Amino acid sequence: MEIGIDLVEHKDLIGKEEKLKLRLLSLEELERYNSFKSDKRKLEYLASRFAAKEAIFKVYKKGDLTINFSDISILNSEDGSPYVSSTKINDNLKVSISHTDNYSIAVVLKN
Numbered sequence: 001m002e003i004g005i006d007l008v009e010h011k012d013l014i015g016k017e018e019k020l021k022l023r024l025l026s027l028e029e030l031e032r033y034n035s036f037k038s039d040k041r042k043l044e045y046l047a048s049r050f051a052a053k054e055a056i057f058k059v060y061k062k063g064d065l066t067i068n069f070s071d072i073s074i075l076n077s078e079d080g081s082p083y084v085s086s087t088k089i090n091d092n093l094k095v096s097i098s099h100t101d102n103y104s105i106a107v108v109l110k111n
Contacts, residue, residue, distance in 0.1 A: 002110040004058030006051040010043050010102055017046060024050055026073040028085075044104060048097045049074050052106035056084065056093065059110045084108070 013020060025033055029049055036042045052074045066088075073085040074095060084093040094109040 002059045002061075004055035004060075004108040004110075005106070006054035006058065007103055007105045008047040008051045008054075010047050010104065013043060013047055013050070017042065020050070021046060024053065024069045026070050028073050028075060044099050047104035048099055048106060051104045052082065052084075052095050052097055052108065055095070055106045055108040056089070059093065059108050 021030060021033060024046065029045075033042055033045055036045060050069075053069050053072050056072060067086075071086055071088045074082050074097070075085050076082055082095050082097050084095050091110050094111075095106060096108075097104065097106045099105070
């Protein structure tokens with residue numbers, strides 16, 4: 001089993017949202033991001049996806065130059081729980097995300 005964890009401080013993303021969302025989010029995530037009315041919620045969503053994707057890269061112990069952030073989607077099931085979707089990752093990954101007003105954290109497990 002492998003584990004990856006990442007913590008993102010929201011203030012580090014302020015002013016970078018427009019550039020980051022295009023680099024970081026998949027088309028499905030971008031659609032959800034754009035549906036939020038609140039800038040605070042957009043920032044939380046962006047930070048949590050950033051943390052989750054960084055945690056995924058940490059599971060593999062190295063960056064993979066053949067995969068981009070936007071090749072990975074962190075989506076939500078009907079009950080709201082996050083899951084990983086990607087045509088470039090075949091492993092069964094489990095993800096957990098949490099946030100406060102100032103931080104987002106994600107943990108990823110690979111069996």
